[in-house]
Amino acid sequence: MRDVINHGVVLFCADYEGCVRFYRDLLDLPVWYEKPTLTCFRFGDGYLMVERDGKVGQTRGIMLRFNVMNVPERARELAAKGIAVEVQTHDWGTTARFHDPDGNLCQLKDAEDPFFS
Numbered sequence: 034m035r036d037v038i039n040h041g042v043v044l045f046c047a048d049y050e051g052c053v054r055f056y057r058d059l060l061d062l063p064v065w066y067e068k069p070t071l072t073c074f075r076f077g078d079g080y081l082m083v084e085r086d087g088k089v090g091q092t093r094g095i096m097l098r099f100n101v102m103n104v105p106e107r108a109r110e111l112a113a114k115g116i117a118v119e120v121q122t123h124d125w126g127t128t129a130r131f132h133d134p135d136g137n138l139c140q141l142k143d144a145e146d147p148f149f150s
Contacts, residue, residue, distance in 0.1 A: 036107070038144035041073075041080040041098040049085040056083060097137065100144040104129050107141050 046052045053072045056062045062074035062081065071084040082098075101107050108118045108129035120129045129141040 036101055038100045038102065039079055040100065041082055041142075042076065043082045043084055043096040043098055043140070045084050045086045045094055045096070047086050049083065052083050056081065094138070097139045098142055099139070100142050102144050104141045104143045111141075 044052065049070070056074055057064060057072070062076060065073045065075050065080060067073070071082055074081045074083070104127040105120055108120050111118050111129070111131060116131050118129050118131045120127065126143045126145070128143075131139050131141075133139060
């Protein structure tokens with residue numbers, strides 16, 4: 034995807050507090066922002082989002098995130114290439130989930146999020 038604004042890695046974890054301490058205190062990643070069930074760290078020119086596991090449809094593991102403009106349009110482009118895509122609208126933005134050929138979870142997220150301006 035050539036129009037990626039920036040990128041992120043989302044780490045779903047069972048030991049949320051332990052993972053936050055690990056990345057913050059031992060690896061010295063700077064905290065970008067925090068919410069009740071997630072902490073987002075600066076990670077090179079992208080970010081690492083540590084998120085508590087347990088939301089419907091999520092499992093422990095990693096998701097690659099691509100922040101783009103116009104998620105629905107990008108999702109239609111992926112679908113036209115034969116990629117199964119699920120677009121979801123949340124109170125905090127629009128996402129589109131899909132998997133690579135090995136089953137790894139990927140996601141498009143709207144880059145209009147104020148955190149990226």
